[in-house]
Amino acid sequence: MRVQRALLLACLAGSIGPAIAQEATTQPELSGVIAIHDPSVIEYGGRFASFATGVENAADSGTPRTKTSPDGTAWRETGALPGGLPGWVETELGYTPKNLWAPSISHHGGTHYLYYSASSFGENDSAIGVMTNKQFDITEPAEGWQDQGMVLRSHDGDDFNAIDPFRIDTDGRSYLAYGSYWDGIRMVELDPESGMLKDGAADPIRLASRDDDAIEAPSLLEHDGRYYLFVSFDACCRGAESTYRIMVGRADEISGPYLDADDTPMLEGGGTEVLASTGRYRGPGGQEIFMNDGEPWLTYHYYDAEDAGTPKLQIAPLRWTEDGWPKLDPLPVSNGT
Template sequence: MRLSLRSATTLLIAAVVTLLPGTARADVTYPDPQPITGQQIIHDPTVLRLKSGGYVAYSTGGVIGARTSRDRVRWDDAGNAFDRPPSWWYEYNDTGDPWAPDLSYRAGRYWLYYAVSSWGTNHSAIGVATSPSGLPGTWTDHGKAFASERTDSWNAIDPALIQADGRLWMSFGSYWTGIRMVELDPRTGKALPDAQVHHLATRPDAPYAVEGPYIVKHGRHYYLFASYDTCCAGVNSTYRIRVGRSTSVTGPYVDSTGKPLLEGGGDLLLAGHGRYVGTGGESIFKDRGRDVLAYHYYDAADGGTPKLGLNTLTWKKNGWPAVL
């Protein structure tokens, strides 16, 4: 193909810039997040398009930090989900600090799940609240949906809900033995009495660094997305998103090579690149019929500040997901 002088000069400049020490080079493997404006700071985002129009995002930080948007591009700070921490939160940490919320709509109400814990312990609980509108300041807390104790081999944080075959399930988990799942009572939104704790994914090596599950159904498969490696270390974070699938919501989940996620398997979906470090804390929501991946990354161009990443999630002919 012949190039004009202008095109050839442009390509030469681009090549020189790519080779200059200290210059950033776009990673052709992983897409950058879609451009957004306004309040971009967020951690462990859960996002939903509201029935009333517009979008809301909840996240770790504050009393479950809230962001709202009319167009999914400009985001505004909307305070917190709750005015003040429910008193039972203090059983799990001294500051009443909640983590990693999950937002969904079911049975005519919005449902918000979240975790309360302390760093490095599995004395943890997942709480549940409901709202008629999904907006901050409208939530009624209903207490614990599920809890773990120091004698348990799992950790009750990072909740995510999915309905499957007329039943309601919650995946959860962080380190310890990885990702777990319990069945919920659809009426109360809380774990069934003596619910079996299913095991979905783990790593073969301590400290079993896999957490933050999210499950969606596509075609005849359920897809388990999870964050692997190190969170919450700014530009030193190594979070990345991996995925496996199963024909049953309770597993077993395997990657595209057939390796079980219970044996450390998982296809790499999105990893840090350029200024976008430690991509993880993911969730998925529907917007006008398309799946959208929400996650946080640490902005290396802004001192490692955690920010909101949004990308369209598409599906290949072989059934596996890809990020656009």
């Protein structure tokens, strides 16, 4: 979710410019329809669109939901992706998921890709699929998607879970990071054009683990010659009682090893905290990186303790410490109303 400069100018000019983001002293204050879970955002020409986990047992079959914004601060609902569950999902899994989880939008070579998860809570009998869109319209983000089928699969008894996909294109190659609980986060190489697994690709690379403890929602960023792996630790989906927190590690190569600020490997449970529960903002997580005017921003959801624990959207520019670690501005006092 890419938002640009400070909110004062946004009010005056109707858009958020890159300079304001750099001058802001708190994270942007969002308004409108911002109830969301597992957000992914894209921006074009100062306009924004978001994708999120679908609504359980909804008439639309729980397909990913979308929102749009003319400036990155004021958001409105634009509906779920039409067409219901892709046909392969029930056939492959042998059951009907209540919804599709954690969609992740990316762009490569004139095509937009939307990766998504099909699973059941607490199980790793799961799959990741992908849709493509060659005529994406940011004002109508639910339209134009064509399902391309399953990308990868996990089964009961595997030591990984095929959910929470995130694609990164770097150095002429494409990768998909994924994973939740079990043995943690993995990454596999993709064919850049089809978005499917690359023929002859090596076995998946293990990036992070907490020895069966809670870790999920990977997102990768290349910045100043290093790679950063953002993940969520602990528990989501408990409203204001959620304990999610956003963690990060970094590496010199995309394949790792990722270390935290104390040099503890993320494969050994390491991670440097970026954001944890603060005030009304409980359980921040489900994060993704997106680029805004060439600068990295973070989008995530939090559970609003002053609104019955409703999950809501937040976005923020990444700042950097002198020794190259990402951090966030303080949260706004009144956001989430």
